[in-house]
Amino acid sequence: MTTNIQITLSEERKEKPQPEQLEFGRIFTDHMFVMDYSPQKGWHDARIEPFEPITLSPASMVFHYGQTVFEGLKAYRTSDDKVLLFRPEKNMERLNLSNERLCIPEIDGEFVIEALKKLVSIDKEWIPTTEGTSLYIRPFIIPTEYYLGVAPSKFYKLMIILSPVGSYYKEGIHPVKIFVENQYVRAVDGGTGKAKTGGNYASSLKAQEEAAKKGYSQVLWLDGIEKKYVEEVGSMNIFFKINGEVVTPEINGSILEGVTRNSIIQMLKYWNIPVKEKRISMEEVYDAYKEGVLEEAFGTGTAAVISPIGEFYYKEEKMIINKGQTGDVSKKLYDTLTGIQKGTEEDVFGWVTEVK
């Protein structure tokens, strides 16, 4: 395993964006982390370099067979200028789970966290501080062998790039409208749904595009077998509050196990709010709605943290939830979780790691 990181600092520093100009994932910092894999050397040549284009043969496998994995997490800058990461070890665990499914060699999670911390500390000045902003961290692995055969690549590149990002919703936390997808399928058990790999997102674009035309911002995926059970939303897991109990689809082999999802479950338990992971049919949710006991619904994910859902479109009907307003539990979860992440709330779970 590599233990040494070669650092080459950029001679120029780019201009940093104004906080109010920040979008998601459009601007990148001055440096990036790169590490290569070969069968002979394993993961090697770990280095931090100026952020710059990479050069690959058009025959590189990444352009042909989609053997890619990635992660997404955030760094936050506190009012007293500390830099905090939120549960990076969970992302490394999941990266290795994705690697395993995609036949990509395992990484040393602890080492990659060290690299990531080093990189974030070098580009620390890029971390915005205004409400709702953060530094998005994108580790990803691409296959680089020059070969057109369908087989796992022999060579890979792991890279980490950083992007200062604005508040996911410009006006703060704000309910979204979701289209319940009944034609396209995201994943099935035995497929790649539980891995964070490019193909899952590529296959989701079409449904997303069609939902957007109808005025919905994301789709809710149902299971690929019976199109009956709730799975997840675009890039978020989903929760419902029904009659005082919070429920979320259980981990079933086809949904992505979100770090936010896991954190939310722990927080609810800590607050003694009933929470259950189980198989949930969309009919069940609809019935609860009709009976007037579907109290809240929200998505959870690194990008938006908590995204309250104000409306579902299901079987030609608009289900309006909590009068289209953010529910109390959603709000409390959002405030507490973002508070822990930003260092303004006590970190009772030990989730936050400081970047020195």
Place this chain on the structure above:
Amino acid sequence: MTTNIQITLSEERKEKPQPEQLEFGRIFTDHMFVMDYSPQKGWHDARIEPFEPITLSPASMVFHYGQTVFEGLKAYRTSDDKVLLFRPEKNMERLNLSNERLCIPEIDGEFVIEALKKLVSIDKEWIPTTEGTSLYIRPFIIPTEYYLGVAPSKFYKLMIILSPVGSYYKEGIHPVKIFVENQYVRAVDGGTGKAKTGGNYASSLKAQEEAAKKGYSQVLWLDGIEKKYVEEVGSMNIFFKINGEVVTPEINGSILEGVTRNSIIQMLKYWNIPVKEKRISMEEVYDAYKEGVLEEAFGTGTAAVISPIGEFYYKEEKMIINKGQTGDVSKKLYDTLTGIQKGTEEDVFGWVTEVK
């Protein structure tokens, strides 16, 4: 639509490989075709250039969200030095079908065929002529926008690269052993199975790897819903000859519609050999085997053309087909189809296009 192709010839010519050294997809010719897409200009800047690496930001969408499509076809050089393409218009049709599913802008198939012919004619000397060899043509499209959001890219690159390839099986046509997959899933209806996109191949690697460990060269996919109905093999469609009748799974939304598959069906009809496209359960195939009426099985695809199947591993049992030998129909199809492709058999179907 672009109508003009800018040509820049390479100043150096690489050394061509000896025919006996040829593998699949490892060596590339002197030139490539490139064309860009932007919302303002559509597909534009069509050009033939020296084959060389491409330079992309690490934030390019191709490294993150798998929004890629590709095609594969071959050019053959005849004994009287003509260059022939096999049904390129079918590949362009399928490329647009893949584009549609992946939210990639449509291409002008006729124009891309012109470009492809021009490119092949420039690198004509690279086309090997010995038995079983050909020039593999790989058109592919990648998303190039620098953006980490999950949305269709606004910018793309279409490229065509060429690779002289050897006989798929070094010893000529030769039966393979196939593992019937009962755990992993390739695709379901509503997913991307009918499109030629990277993610489908990435998701197949794990099953492939596990089958290889057990001594099987490829896997036979069953449907993702019931794991009961036959779909296709790695990168081939599949046919069975049962009691004198040839059957192949019908197009169902989850299998790739192979150009070879389509050609085989037409050839069988022309010969008055009974052929049917239908839903086929693996149990049905197994029963036919037990009754002694499973006479032949073979895969079909551009790379291997016809690949006879000598054995299936299914439910802990080895099903040996036709004593592990190539069947008569498989052989006749292989000889006739490769003959048409190489110009030694009469092209009664009008499948072959000459590159002038």
